[in-house]
Amino acid sequence: MRIWWFIDFKAKISDKKYLRIIYTYFFIITLITIIIWPSKSFDINKYSITDLFLIFALAHFIFITYFSSLTFSGNLIAEREFKIINLARFSPFKIREIVWGRFLANLFYFIFILLILFPFNLMISFSVDISKIIILYLLLLLDSLPIMGLGILWSTFSNPSINWLLHWITYILFIIFPFLFPSTFFLFPLNNILWLIRAESILYLKVNFHPSKDLPIITIFYLIIFLISILIAEKRLKYYQGVDKR
Amino acid sequence: MRKKVFIRFFILIIILTNILCAQDIKIDFSLGINSEWRIDRFLPLFVEIYNEGNKVKLILEVIYTQGLRYAGYCESIYRKEVEIPSLSQKRFEFLLPPIDFRYPVRVRVLRDNKIIKEEKIDFSIERITLPLVLIIGREIPKIDFFEKARIVRVYDEKLLPINYKAYDNYDLIIIDRNLFNSFSNPIKNSLIMAKIFTKRVLFNDEINKFSKFIKPTSYTISIPHNTFLYTPDPSTLQGQNFLYPDRWQILIFLSFYFFLIFLWIRFIFQKRHSFISFLFLILFSSLIGFGINQSFTKDAIVYGEKYLIFLDKNTYVAENLIHIPLFSPFKRDITLEYPPNIFLLYNAYYQPQKNKTTLLVDLNNQKANLSLERNRIYFLEGISYHFIPIDIKIKELNDRYILEVSNNSPINIKDCVFKQGNKENYIGNIPPNTYKEFTIWKSGLKEPSLLNELLKKYRITPPIGDEIIIWGRIDEPLNQVKILNIKTPKSIDGIIIIPMEG
Numbered sequence: 029m030r031i032w033w034f035i036d037f038k039a040k041i042s043d044k045k046y047l048r049i050i051y052t053y054f055f056i057i058t059l060i061t062i063i064i065w066p067s068k069s070f071d072i073n074k075y076s077i078t079d080l081f082l083i084f085a086l087a088h089f090i091f092i093t094y095f096s097s098l099t100f101s102g103n104l105i106a107e108r109e110f111k112i113i114n115l116a117r118f119s120p121f122k123i124r125e126i127v128w129g130r131f132l133a134n135l136f137y138f139i140f141i142l143l144i145l146f147p148f149n150l151m152i153s154f155s156v157d158i159s160k161i162i163i164l165y166l167l168l169l170l171d172s173l174p175i176m177g178l179g180i181l182w183s184t185f186s187n188p189s190i191n192w193l194l195h196w197i198t199y200i201l202f203i204i205f206p207f208l209f210p211s212t213f214f215l216f217p218l219n220n221i222l223w224l225i226r227a228e229s230i231l232y233l234k235v236n237f238h239p240s241k242d243l244p245i246i247t248i249f250y251l252i253i254f255l256i257s258i259l260i261a262e263k264r265l266k267y268y269q270g271v272d273k274r
Numbered sequence: 275m276r277k278k279v280f281i282r283f284f285i286l287i288i289i290l291t292n293i294l295c296a297q298d299i300k301i302d303f304s305l306g307i308n309s310e311w312r313i314d315r316f317l318p319l320f321v322e323i324y325n326e327g328n329k330v331k332l333i334l335e336v337i338y339t340q341g342l343r344y345a346g347y348c349e350s351i352y353r354k355e356v357e358i359p360s361l362s363q364k365r366f367e368f369l370l371p372p373i374d375f376r377y378p379v380r381v382r383v384l385r386d387n388k389i390i391k392e393e394k395i396d397f398s399i400e401r402i403t404l405p406l407v408l409i410i411g412r413e414i415p416k417i418d419f420f421e422k423a424r425i426v427r428v429y430d431e432k433l434l435p436i437n438y439k440a441y442d443n444y445d446l447i448i449i450d451r452n453l454f455n456s457f458s459n460p461i462k463n464s465l466i467m468a469k470i471f472t473k474r475v476l477f478n479d480e481i482n483k484f485s486k487f488i489k490p491t492s493y494t495i496s497i498p499h500n501t502f503l504y505t506p507d508p509s510t511l512q513g514q515n516f517l518y519p520d521r522w523q524i525l526i527f528l529s530f531y532f533f534l535i536f537l538w539i540r541f542i543f544q545k546r547h548s549f550i551s552f553l554f555l556i557l558f559s560s561l562i563g564f565g566i567n568q569s570f571t572k573d574a575i576v577y578g579e580k581y582l583i584f585l586d587k588n589t590y591v592a593e594n595l596i597h598i599p600l601f602s603p604f605k606r607d608i609t610l611e612y613p614p615n616i617f618l619l620y621n622a623y624y625q626p627q628k629n630k631t632t633l634l635v636d637l638n639n640q641k642a643n644l645s646l647e648r649n650r651i652y653f654l655e656g657i658s659y660h661f662i663p664i665d666i667k668i669k670e671l672n673d674r675y676i677l678e679v680s681n682n683s684p685i686n687i688k689d690c691v692f693k694q695g696n697k698e699n700y701i702g703n704i705p706p707n708t709y710k711e712f713t714i715w716k717s718g719l720k721e722p723s724l725l726n727e728l729l730k731k732y733r734i735t736p737p738i739g740d741e742i743i744i745w746g747r748i749d750e751p752l753n754q755v756k757i758l759n760i761k762t763p764k765s766i767d768g769i770i771i772i773p774m775e776g
Contacts, residue, residue: 038544068515148528149563154567
């Protein structure tokens, strides 16, 4: 596979629209940090220190999954200008190269964001050790996998309204579905993060997650969703390519 | 051939003798003198070891527990490392806080980290509730203060505890003055201190003089735990500052960091060495972030000391009941180093409390270890004694009292109050190393007494009556208790009480 996606990745870093979004997030987390930063003065009536890792693990999850759904489905304005359908129609690359290239470019961009956030996470994780940050990062990437796959599939719809609607439905369902059907909770990404931040003891929530037992099932489940989505996306893009050639 | 057999036989005998002798250690435990003790008072525990074998090093552990079996309890383990020479007998003394009748005291003796003897000291509730009288003398004087009492008679000073607080266990101690004069100085001192702080020690020639002050005390077993206070008092922690970066420092760091990232994206990205500069920026900022994290957790602990000091104005000896609240927002193990004048330190149980907490007190090195759970207040209590030379002379006139105070101690006594009965009058501060004269007008004495209200919170109080009392506040540390490897602010809230005895 040619490394055209690396140019795409670099373009994303220097793109002002991407920059605006990530800096909005950085601004929000800075603001939240200084608001909830534990007071230096001990107050007997509320003598507990806010667990910032718990709050920001959830914030990162919501941001990364939403942002991945947004960019992969091509709903970000920067992505719209550079649609996957147009790539399939006019670029000299094979369909598979386009799909995987788009995936890798976005994936690397998320790794780039997570790297920028690393010093911040190190600073606020005083209730946990560094290994928890690594686990958080791995879970964030793993949990974004089905959303990324489905995003690529939705990006093959040329109608922007359908595209937008499908992106939102996917994102909302992934967040809400486990609460509607608690027995399936462990299959959904939010569950993993809630397990990591020990939400069970704080939110009176039933978190069913046993890494040794559930992690292989979840990985396979997410990979299947991802691969099926990619395969369907490839099929659809082939159709566009075919239409244009014809 | 015969020689070889003889040598082998000789070696075998030596080995067998060694094994047999090495195990020949007899250990006896005794709670109180002659195993007689009273519930709800401080008491001594004696461990007597007879070593008929080789020299041994033993670890003695006394486990004292307070709390509820199913809702959490506090353990204090007193550990003492002792060496017993061969063919010798040694007696070791431990001071224990008032025993919770639901938990018998446990004693363990370890040798090479293996338990060689463990015992739960059980007791009969009926017996430990009876009044207890200690007679130090050969003859039993005629006393009719108690209808039914247990009497312990001792005339060998070796059987007496050295720690003066251990005598708190007795309702009455009667000492034969001639015998007392023959005692060694440590025993004499502890008996005198017990006389000062308990007011229940009499010499045989004082019985008739003071008998009217001694009332028989019949008592029942009470459920509240034997802590200094009825309810815990973490007020010394209120408003203390944690030693970690505040939100403005965090804002500066984050703003600077994200601004640097922005500059990198705008001006350095896609130029030579951009990848290396990015990695350097992330690594450097990670180090700073980790540094902030560490500085946050390392010293995030608050610690306070609440004192109730009872000073005897004749001997300048003071007894200090210390209540120490401790709070850490993070889970951590701490080691406390305490001075030798704190002769008792224990893990106090106040409700509500979850799980078991253990305070390990190393009596040899004056150190105590405690594991702190996150976001939870722990309470330690202890007793220390001090020497506070303050001379107070009082003159009573028709309409006023004249008070001459000479504070020769380095302690600053603030907000002193003159108390008579339930009436009080504010007199002012007594700075260290100063002489002051105060005039207290009888008409200025007003009800109610704040000290009486404060003392109502205490379950264990020094013996003060309704006589004239001078009391004030101390906000400087009397004891150099420090938490090792952690910097922590310390807040002191102390009350000093000086009874004037008429």
